[in-house]
Amino acid sequence: MELRVNPNRMQLLRLRVRLKTARRGHKMLKDKRDELMRRFLDLVRQNKELRQVVEERLGRAAGQLLMATASASPAVIEEALAFPKQKLDLRVKKDNIMGVRVARFDFSWGGAGGEADLYPYGPAHTPADLDAAIKTLSETLPDLLRLAEIEKAAELLAVEVEKTRRRVNALEYVLIPKLEETIKYITMKLDEAERGNLTRLMKIKQMVHEAEA
Amino acid sequence: MTLADMRFAHAVARIRVLEQRLLDRGRLERLLEAADAGEVLHLLAETEYGAAAAAVKGGQDYEHALAAELQRVYALVKSFSPEPRLLEAWAARHTFHNLKAVLKAALRGEAAEEGTLSPLGAMDRGRLEAVAAEAVGEGAARPGQAAAPVAVSLPTVPAGPPQVRVGGTVGERVAGPEVEGYVTRAAKTAVAAYRSFGGPEEIDQAVDRAYQEYLLALARVPGAEFLRGWVERWTDLANLRTFLRFALAGRDAGTLLRALLPGGAVPVERLVEAYESAPAPRARLEALQVLAARTPYGGLVSEGISRFEAEGLLHGFERLMDLYLLDYLRRAKRETFGLAPVWAYLMAKEQEVRLLRLILVGKSAGLSPERLRERMSDVYA
Numbered sequence: 001m002e003l004r005v006n007p008n009r010m011q012l013l014r015l016r017v018r019l020k021t022a023r024r025g026h027k028m029l030k031d032k033r034d035e036l037m038r039r040f041l042d043l044v045r046q047n048k049e050l051r052q053v054v055e056e057r058l059g060r061a062a063g064q065l066l067m068a069t070a071s072a073s074p075a076v077i078e079e080a081l082a083f084p085k086q087k088l089d090l091r092v093k094k095d096n097i098m099g100v101r102v103a104r105f106d107f108s109w110g111g112a113g114g115e116a117d118l119y120p121y122g123p124a125h126t127p128a129d130l131d132a133a134i135k136t137l138s139e140t141l142p143d144l145l146r147l148a149e150i151e152k153a154a155e156l157l158a159v160e161v162e163k164t165r166r167r168v169n170a171l172e173y174v175l176i177p178k179l180e181e182t183i184k185y186i187t188m189k190l191d192e193a194e195r196g197n198l199t200r201l202m203k204i205k206q207m208v209h210e211a212e213a
Numbered sequence: 214m215t216l217a218d219m220r221f222a223h224a225v226a227r228i229r230v231l232e233q234r235l236l237d238r239g240r241l242e243r244l245l246e247a248a249d250a251g252e253v254l255h256l257l258a259e260t261e262y263g264a265a266a267a268a269v270k271g272g273q274d275y276e277h278a279l280a281a282e283l284q285r286v287y288a289l290v291k292s293f294s295p296e297p298r299l300l301e302a303w304a305a306r307h308t309f310h311n312l313k314a315v316l317k318a319a320l321r322g323e324a325a326e327e328g329t330l331s332p333l334g335a336m337d338r339g340r341l342e343a344v345a346a347e348a349v350g351e352g353a354a355r356p357g358q359a360a361a362p363v364a365v366s367l368p369t370v371p372a373g374p375p376q377v378r379v380g381g382t383v384g385e386r387v388a389g390p391e392v393e394g395y396v397t398r399a400a401k402t403a404v405a406a407y408r409s410f411g412g413p414e415e416i417d418q419a420v421d422r423a424y425q426e427y428l429l430a431l432a433r434v435p436g437a438e439f440l441r442g443w444v445e446r447w448t449d450l451a452n453l454r455t456f457l458r459f460a461l462a463g464r465d466a467g468t469l470l471r472a473l474l475p476g477g478a479v480p481v482e483r484l485v486e487a488y489e490s491a492p493a494p495r496a497r498l499e500a501l502q503v504l505a506a507r508t509p510y511g512g513l514v515s516e517g518i519s520r521f522e523a524e525g526l527l528h529g530f531e532r533l534m535d536l537y538l539l540d541y542l543r544r545a546k547r548e549t550f551g552l553a554p555v556w557a558y559l560m561a562k563e564q565e566v567r568l569l570r571l572i573l574v575g576k577s578a579g580l581s582p583e584r585l586r587e588r589m590s591d592v593y594a
Contacts, residue, residue, distance in 0.1 A: 083416070120413040122416075122420075124425075124451050124455065128531060129528060
């Protein structure tokens, strides 16, 4: 169904401009959607790989922590971990992926003694499995933050892909056909008016000739 | 045998009865083969743990049951022991543990969480918090003023038995060292160590050293030779394990020196020397093997390190530690008088609770009996 406009030349010109803009917009949005999809699939691939690594490490850490809690009373484990030693400095920056603002985590962490400075408890009454769990968890933390970054970016990109896809479809299947139809309608109306004018002029001319004769 | 040992005759007779109620290997095997933690508790209902197991409502509640059983046994043994002061070493470990928890909380300006405290400590929470608050307040720097440097004591064996009055004749009780004095000093030293070196592990290490000094003072009391032997072996094994853990974590010799405990047969200086002689973790393990070869722990260290190389974890070493200490405790079975059977029974009960915790945690997590068996040491009985 065409748009409800007056079928005049001014509207025709306006609609032609709108159609041109819509076609250009459609092409750009299609390009954007394709690029978003490419980036999205790239993120999904990274996410899958990283998630496998993180889940494997978290599983290992959970096992080690479980064995630590089995070797010592919960009070010993909770007291050992009650006063964390490492400090995490996390800054959230914003990145722009095809107009989508995604979070990027810049972080630094550690204690004065570097990697060896992980353990906030004394060794005499704590099980050695606790060291292994802490080490595994500390090795996982950078990947865990990167995973959070990627998953959130993928989620935002998915929303944007969906939005862009809907816009492309709206342009492709609704707005552009409607504009084309309306332009065609106005053109036909104008052509018909033109033909009517021509016929009228020819009739007038004929009548003038007949009167002169 | 001294006259003082004779006073344990009644206590030892009662201990022999209690020993019969300890879980044996057969029962432990049945527990291992149980389908889940619920079935383990059901099987425990037939044992000394019956009352405690019946009170378990579900979830992690079995931890309270195990603590309640330990508390019951400690109170019972203390009630018939002629020298209850000598047995306070057992409860003192929990008191010092609670001190660590309240000190850490006080330094963070918070109250200690209930979960970090052991119900088996001998000093109540309010008293410990007062001690911690005093220690934290004492050395605190005023705004704009740096904290005064405090000397931090490093592992040494105390020169004499302070606060120990020695008894030994029939009818006279041995007055061992007062826990509270050690706790107060430990709090101050721990806060000073934390402020000097900056890590929360310094609190644990300083408190552990204070506990060790208390244990050594107690172990010097005549009649406590068995306890002395146990403290010496436990200290050596704890230090060897600390050496391994620090070597694997790549920590420096200075931090190792602060973490090692005094009072073992292997001097702390020799351990640090061996640690400093090799820069890489692998070389440090070899240096430890060389050092341990000249001590009674040579075989244990070699086997522990080979198990670590095979499994990548130190639980094999810890299992060997438990077995070594159990072997020592079993000597008490041959003693008819004295503190040895009483102390050995308390430690055996604690070991039993550790095994039960392993089984209950393992069953709750769905671990196989084989996996649990790998980690289990042995029973005293």
